[in-house]
Amino acid sequence: MKKDNLEMAWQEPKDSQGGPSGNDGRKPHGQGNGSGPDLDEIFKKLGGAFRGKGGHGHKHQGLGKYVALGGAVLLCGWLATGFYTIDAGQKGVELLLGQYHATKDPGLRWRLPSPIGDHRIIDIQRRFSQKIGSIAKGNRRAAMLTKDENLVDVSVEVQYQINNDKPMQYWFTSVDPDKTLKEVVDSATRERVGQTTLDDILTDGREQLMQEVKELAQSILNNYEIGLVITNVNLEDAQAPAAVQDAFSDAIRAREDEQSRINQANAYQSKVHEEARGEAERVLRQAEAYRDSKVAQARGEAERFNRLYSAYKVSPEVTRERLYLENMEEVLQNSNKLYMGSGSNNLMMLPLDKMMNGSGMNSPQESNRLLAPKTETPAAQSSVTESVIQVQPSNVNDSRSRARITR
Known part of the structure; x- marks a missing residue:
C-alpha cells in the first residue's frame, strides 16, 4: 500500500519546469518562487566532494587535490613577489x-x-642641484636688500643629497622635499644678504656669504627633518642695480688691476732674489777658486825655493849667476835693448825691428847714412858712452858678465 502511494507521488503531473505540480502548481517548500539553484544543495555537494563521499566520491577526491595544489602554487607565487x-x-x-x-x-x-x-x-649617492634666484619674475630676477640698503640681484646654485642615515625622512616627512629645500635656501640667502654690504657681495665677501647661507639652511632643514643634506652652495652671479652698475664695474676692474700688479711685483721680487742668490753663489765659487789657486801657487813657490836652496848649497856661484840671468830676462823681456859683451867691437846696430814695421821705415838717405862706415871721434865716443850703460855685477865673472846696454 505504501509502495503504491509512493509511485503515485512520483507520477504526479509536473509543471513547465519539470517539477511536481502539487499544491496548486507551486514548488515544494524551501525552493522559493524563483529559478535560482538551491544553496543548501550546492554546499552539501561541495562538502561531499572534499570529504570524498557520495556517489562520485573518487572523482570528487581527485578534484580536491588539484584545487589544493593550485592554491599552494598561487600562494608561493604571491609570496615570491616580496x-x-x-x-x-x-x-x-x-x-x-x-x-x-x-x-x-x-x-x-x-x-x-x-x-x-x-x-x-x-x-643615497646621487647629487641633486637647484638654482635659486635665476628664474625671472616679470623680466626681473629676484632682487635682495643688502645691509647698506642697496638692491642686488643674486643667483645661487645649491647642491644636495639624501641623508644617508635617515633616508626614510625624505619620503614621509614632507610632501615635496625638493621644493621645501628651495624655499629654505632662498630664505637663508635673503637673510644673510641683508646682513652683508653690497661691496662685500660683489667683491671678496662671496665665499664667506655662501658658507653662512649653507650653515643656516642646513640648520633649518635639520629642524624640518626632511632627510636632505646640503653639500655646497655657489654664488653664480651677483649684480648691482643698473644705476650704479658702471661704477661698481670700474671698482671691480680696479681691484683686479691692483691684484695683477701685486702678482707681477711678487714675481719680479722672486726673480730678483733668485738672480741675487745665483750671483752670490757665483762670487763665492770664484773666491774659492782664487783662494785655491793662490794656495797652490804659494806652495809651488815654496817648493821651488827649497829646491833652489838645495842647489845653492851645492854650487853657490853657479846658482847666483843663473838666478841673475833669469831675473834680468824677466825684467827686460819687453824692452828694446841689445846686450853685447865687453870684448866686442863698437858696431852700429841697425834697428831691424823698426825697419820691419811699415810705420817706422827709414828713408833711403837715412839708411845710407846708417850703413856708411865712419870712424869714431872722441866726441862721438863720449856721446856713445853717454848712451851706454855699463853693467858690471860684482858677483859674476868679468869675462862673461860685462855688457853694454845700448838703446
Missing part, C-alpha cells in the same frame, strides 16, 4: 600597511607582498 634587490649606493625603505617599517642595506631582501607590504629604493 623579493627585491638593493644595489650599492642605495638603501631600501620597507612599508607595512602603508607605514614605515624598516631601512635595509644593499643586497637581496624580502618583505611582505603587496598589498600588505611595499618598499622604496633611495639613491
